[in-house]
Amino acid sequence: MKKRILSGMRPTGRLHLGHLVGALENWVRLQDQYQCYFMVADWHALMSEYEKPQGISEYIIDNVVDWIACGVDPQKARIFVQSQVKEHLELYMFFSMIIPLGLLERCPTYKEQMREITNRDLSTYGFLGYPVLQAADILLYKAEVVPVGEDQLPHLELTRQISRKFNNLYHQEVFPDPKALLTNTQRLLGLDGRKMSKSYNNFIALSEEPQEIRKKVQNMFTDPARVKLTDPGHPDKCNVHSYYGVFAAERKPQINTLCRQAKIGCTECKKDLASRIVSFLAPIQEKRRELLRNKNDILQILAQGRSEVLRVAQETIAQVKDIVGIKEHGI
Ligand code: TRP
Numbered sequence: 001m002k003k004r005i006l007s008g009m010r011p012t013g014r015l016h017l018g019h020l021v022g023a024l025e026n027w028v029r030l031q032d033q034y035q036c037y038f039m040v041a042d043w044h045a046l047m048s049e050y051e052k053p054q055g056i057s058e059y060i061i062d063n064v065v066d067w068i069a070c071g072v073d074p075q076k077a078r079i080f081v082q083s084q085v086k087e088h089l090e091l092y093m094f095f096s097m098i099i100p101l102g103l104l105e106r107c108p109t110y111k112e113q114m115r116e117i118t119n120r121d122l123s124t125y126g127f128l129g130y131p132v133l134q135a136a137d138i139l140l141y142k143a144e145v146v147p148v149g150e151d152q153l154p155h156l157e158l159t160r161q162i163s164r165k166f167n168n169l170y171h172q173e174v175f176p177d178p179k180a181l182l183t184n185t186q187r188l189l190g191l192d193g194r195k196m197s198k199s200y201n202n203f204i205a206l207s208e209e210p211q212e213i214r215k216k217v218q219n220m221f222t223d224p225a226r227v228k229l230t231d232p233g234h235p236d237k238c239n240v241h242s243y244y245g246v247f248a249a250e251r252k253p254q255i256n257t258l259c260r261q262a263k264i265g266c267t268e269c270k271k272d273l274a275s276r277i278v279s280f281l282a283p284i285q286e287k288r289r290e291l292l293r294n295k296n297d298i299l300q301i302l303a304q305g306r307s308e309v310l311r312v313a314q315e316t317i318a319q320v321k322d323i324v325g326i327k328e329h330g331i
């Protein structure tokens, strides 16, 4: 039996290069080794976007199309939408009973977001419970492995605490002890050198038009010490140079030398990089256009994914209800 993996993304915007390099390439690699469950976390999106929820349903299809265009294979992995499996909410409710409030209030991601996100009101009951729903996502399918970025580690730790507490309280090994499989999100920083993120608007979307890609790359930050063309550059301090490592590794050593010897200017260097990103994305964008022509196929894939994961979800919920003494059909 292959081990089961669950991972998810929130449909809050178009996916970008960071999602591809940080998560999707990893998902694609894992498809053969594991039984993969890939979920669109729309309830999690709503927890922060509840004031303006309009985009969420549009991004569900948009993101799934990108997943498949990047190589996630619906024949191998199960792709589904969180809100279409109501059992997530039932398990979330059970877990809400046993998770100590202090653990949620002290969760570093919670504290950080409360501090840093100022353009919306996140002092809600729902947002505090964000990691509890995530624990339910994972444990509903008894997933043993969870591919996530480093920022999600506190949520995984809470998941393990909930799992252990449930098992201890009821003296049964119902839930596993899921392990994080770290994805290296640091490989690609944002265009301005900060973390690539929707809220910083420093990304290139997977569906970005070539013209827009060229413009964005031309505006990337470079080695600040390099003011004139004749100044020798420090490629190791330049974000453009690290992008070469991801999108044109074979050209990187050459760029490194030319830059240090001041034989290439930043404008030219970026123009070259932009072309390579454009051709890197071309087949993905072509696949994307093709998938969008048959939206019904996407809906079909999601329906199929739902029906497959639903069986597992219902089994877990039946088991949990039996243990805590809640009957399926009243008393
Ligand atoms: N919180 C995750 C993120 O923001 C998304 C997510 C929701 C998730 N449920 C999950 C990731 C379950 C892994 C497993 O990236």
Ligand code: SF4
Residues within 6 Å of the ligand: 222, 223, 226, 233, 234, 235, 238, 239, 240, 241, 255, 259, 260, 264, 265, 266, 267, 269, 270
């Ligand atoms: Fe960066 Fe290229 Fe300019 Fe060197 S030439 S500083 S690698 S953009």
